[in-house]
Amino acid sequence: MQDIFLNRYSAPVPRYTSYPTAPHFHQGITTQTYRDWLTALPAGSTLSLYAHVPYCDRLCWFCACHTKHTLSYGPVRRYVDALRREIRTVGALLDGQCEVSALHFGGGSPTLLSPQDMILVDTALRTAFQFHPDVEISVEIDPNDMDDGRFDALAAIGMTRASLGVQDFDETVQQAINREQSFERTRWVVDSVRAREVSSVNLDVLYGLPYQTVATVARTVEQVLSLRPDRIALFGYAHVPWFKKHQAMINEAALPDACERLAQSQLAAEMIAGAGYVAIGLDHFAWPDDSMARALADGSLRRNFQGYTVDGADALIGLGASSIGRLPQGYVQNMPATGEYQKLVEKGELATVRGTELTPQDRARGWAIERLMCDYEFSRADLLALFGESARPVLHDAHILASDPTSGFVAYGGDFRVTEQAKPFVRSIAAHFDSYLAKGRARHSAAV
Structure with a gap:
């Protein structure tokens, strides 16, 4: 029976982190549209903020995120200045009448920011928006970026969840995707954030990567489970070289076929569930007492551009180049090109270039x-x-x-x-x- 499903359902389809999906956004949603939608939010609405950092100090070939490689920190510093300007512009339109219940830093590599710039961005956000005392703050961490100064800065901004990309610990796989990251370094990062009383750790694992096998995936999952993360995300590698040109660096002949991908994902899921985690939707797992497992049980689990979430905020405000927001009326997306984004926000304008109004x-x-x-x-x-x-x-x-x-x-x-x-x-x-x-x-x- 599963072969029938595989033949019928293995064709490419969206990941459905929104509907309509982003390819169907259009330029009819303008900065004025976004301004009107923001100012129409009722006083007392809850907000979820997403801050995008589109820079990495190395480019992982498997990545499909909006990001770029930089060898110097100058472009990052200029981007931080623009991001702070956009934060002030959006915050002024809401005039402190809404409360932030969740904040997510994504990328790219948010931890590429210097400790000083992390604090500057956090200060700008807390000045422009009203934060709930129990706000959840999650940060995507590249373990290779981390040092004591960055750990301390993340603790200072109140990070409550650290999300680390593992992908696969097999050295052959890591070399094939230009992402060398040892288990020892990953364990050091997990121990370091927990030592600073961060309450939750999420680890991301990929299947379907070049040279991956059921055996390499099993070894990686065993190592991940030994760290006892609070949540695990198990994603299938999305090979989209027509969209992300650097993925052409990956040897397509080394990619597992659909049957092998399915075997890898099923074995990993069985191992994780066997360790006591609750399966959450298609690709997440959490301890039974985790808020995500509780949301699954009571029917309040949601899905947005960060994947599965317990975030029930009235609006999602996207900040930074390419970021996407969701308001009651529809979706908005910022200018993806970093330079053009900076020009817009430096003039005190919103950076919206497209979106869609919901019917x-x-x-x-x-x-x-x-x-x-x-x-x-x-x-x-x-x-x-x-x-x-x-x-x-x-x-x-x-x-x-x-x-x-x-x-x-x-x-x-x-x-x-x-x-x-x-x-x-x-x-x-x-x-x-x-x-x-x-x-x-x-x-x-x-x-x-």
């Missing part, structure tokens, strides 16, 4: 896709109660899927559920509800 149909389809990605099911009654007539086309699509015995999607007791065998292919099943997918020319990564 009632978008909201219904987006809700169904998010619930599938989080819970592997959605309720017909809930869909109708939330979206009324806009739910009808979604239910029509669900009926067609449920009527196909090979679809892996079944109707049961008013709920639409993905079968156990089809769960690894939930992205492909969710794609059946995507009314934009056939209209665009975007290319996506493999579904498995």
